[in-house]
Amino acid sequence: MYLVDTQHIYGIKRCHVYTIEWQKRGLLHVHCLSWMVEKIRSDQIDSIISAELPDPNEDPALFGTITKHMIHGPCGQLNPRSPCMKDGQCTKHYPRQFLRESITYLNGYPVYRRRYPEDGGVETTIGRFHVDNRWVVPYSPFLSRTFDGHVNVEYCRSICALKYLMAYLNKGKDKAVVVLANRHRNNEITRYQIARYISTNEGVWRMLQFHINDHFPAVEQLHVHLENGQRMLFNVQNAPDRAAEPPATTLACFFELCATDNFAKTILYIDVPRYYRSVKKVADIRSPHLRTVNVTVFDTYAEACRERGLLADDRHWHLALTEATVTDRPHKIRDMFAIMLHMCEISDPLRLWEQHKGAMAKDFLRTLRRRANDDTLPYTDAIFNRERLARNERSLTQDQRHIYDELLAYVARGPHDTIIFLDAPGGTGKTYLLNLFLDKIRSQGDIALAVASSGIAAELLTGGKTAHSVFKLPLDISRYERPTCTIQKNTTRARLLSLAKVAVWDECTITKKLSWH
Incomplete structure (x- = not known):
């Protein structure tokens, strides 16, 4: 980072983020991402990043560094037992293809130049393996000469390529399953415990209080919540005190600041950290002055903002x-x-x-x-x-009308945790009946979900969607022993499911059994 910051080897840096990761054997390595003030153009990539073996006659020191630290594998047919191999394929996609010129794509990493030996590409022998440019990990010649080690450098041009690094920043701590042997007890809870894995090197690093990750410039989280909607941690003992004196938030402090500071009224909420420093204290934003516009107190913040012209109208x-x-x-x-x-x-x-x-x-x-x-x-x-609803109800057959009335009567008797299965031969009007039933429930002001196992069936239902879309089922559900739906609590989708009066699922019999668990 020092070379990038002070020597400007890639240009002037705008910001950066990095994290340090330890391998199981204790070795550490850094994942770093830097944003430059001036974007690196596609025709500059080859002058900064190389994926080729250097000429051993022109730069023998760099050639030694690259052949020692920047050669992948070899794997594939040359070494099927390489750790990167899975199902007979290299998970890192080596060996790469020969290429005369670097190619940049709209998303992800570029494809770097890897010239053929006939076009001037260098090849060598490492141990018993013959190596050419297809096996070289992209590197920066300047950094490789400086550190004489493994320094992988990539050119990122979209958010798709940034997710790799961000995963390391947010993936959490490494964990291991510890088995506690006990001949007298066989309790799974005591036998298997999820434990944090910390190597000796990482333990020393943390005791010396070295940085694990860092970003520049500093970022301060600005809270956004409704009136008396800030989050707080409490227990049985301090719950009354926490409720009487809610914790301060940056949003509450900003409102208090605007009430007494004329300059604060001229800047936006996101600009406050540039001019003020927040100090933790108890704040109260229960005063209706935030919903007051021209001595008129509105019921909601949205109405007050709309009156001020802060929201786009219709x-x-x-x-x-x-x-x-x-x-x-x-x-x-x-x-x-x-x-x-x-x-x-x-x-x-x-x-x-x-x-x-x-x-x-x-x-x-x-x-x-x-x-x-x-x-x-x-x-x-x-x-x-109800005009279309009344017309369609009159067109029901006797059997359809019987089922229709039974369903409505069952729903009217109150909430139930029951599944009703409707089976009839093809062409008897099941979809017509289901759409009419959905319209009836919705006309009463209730929520009725229309779900189908296939996209074609979902198109035939009024407001229909696939089960994967509504319930967030895994697409390849058979891969999971205990599949779960990725619906988080207190989200809009979760509230919709909890408020739904009924849910109609067409073609449910073709859905895998695991979807119903």
């Missing part, structure tokens, strides 16, 4: 729907509104619906007036919610 969506009412038919306007709800960031969907629901339901009103032979009938809730 004026352009309102104008688009207004224009559509002049030229398009009601079902086209409904389609347009549905696309807006799904694809656009509408700040107040309910208000937009109230403004244009008349135009979207005009064909329903016209049908109702024609049947009643009364052109003065006004709009009703049935027109907005």
Whole structure:
């Protein structure tokens, strides 16, 4: 890092992040990532990073360093027992292909120049293996000459290549399973304990308080939460005190600062650490002054921000729907509104619906007036919610109607933890019945999930999605002995599942058994 910071061997550095990792045998190595002020161009890569053997006559010292520290394997057919081999293939993708010029891709690492021996590429023999440029790990000639060791250097041009390093920063500590032998007791809880593995070298490093990881410039986490929504740690003894005096957060301190400091009112929340230093103390943000605009106290922060003009309003969506009412038919306007709800960031969907629901339901009103032979009938809730539902209910067959009524009666009796299986021959209208059942539940203001085991079946259900999408099932579920759904608590998806009245799962019999555990 010193050479990169002071000597500017790659240019002026903007920021960096690094972490130190220990191998099981105790050796340490560093994973480091640096961002430069001026981006390295593709035609500069070969002058900074090399993936070729140097000429032993021009630079014998570098040639010795590279052949000793920067040659992968060999593996593959030359050495099938190499540690990098898995299922007969090298996990590091060696040997690489010969290439006359370096190629940069939009995502990931570039493919470095590795010239053929006929084109000037160097080849040599290491032990009993013949080695050429296909086996060279990318390196920086300057750093390899300086440190005379293994220094792998890569050119990163997208976020895809950064995930490798970030995984080391966030993957957690190494762990090992320890078996405690006991001839008199056979308790699995006491036999198997998850233990942290710390080598001797790492233990000394930590006792001497050397850095394990670092980043520059320093980053301060700014909290974002609702009123009285900051997180806190408490136990039985201090719970009343913690509730009476909630812990301070950077957001609470920022609001207090703006109430007394005129300069703080002129800067954004993210700019506060540049001018102020936070000191931990108890803060109280329960005052309604944050929701007050021109002596008017609003119910929510969103309404106050919208009044101040800090949030984008739905004026352009309102104008688009207004224009559509002049030229398009009601079902086209409904389609347009549905696309807006799904694809656009509408700040107040309910208000937009109230403004244009008349135009979207005009064909329903016209049908109702024609049947009643009364052109003065006004709009009703049935027109907005249940006109198509009532029409479809009348078209049910006797068997469909019986099943339909039984399902509705079962749901109306209260919450249940039961699975109901509906089986019928193909072509009898199962999908039609399920869609009508979903519409009925939703028309009552409840949430009904439409799930299918295949994408084609999901398209046939109203609002249908695949089970992998709704429940976050693993795509290759057979690979796991005990598969789990990756739905975190207190997320939007978790709340949706907990509030759902029913869930309809079409083609559930073709789903693997592990999906139901």
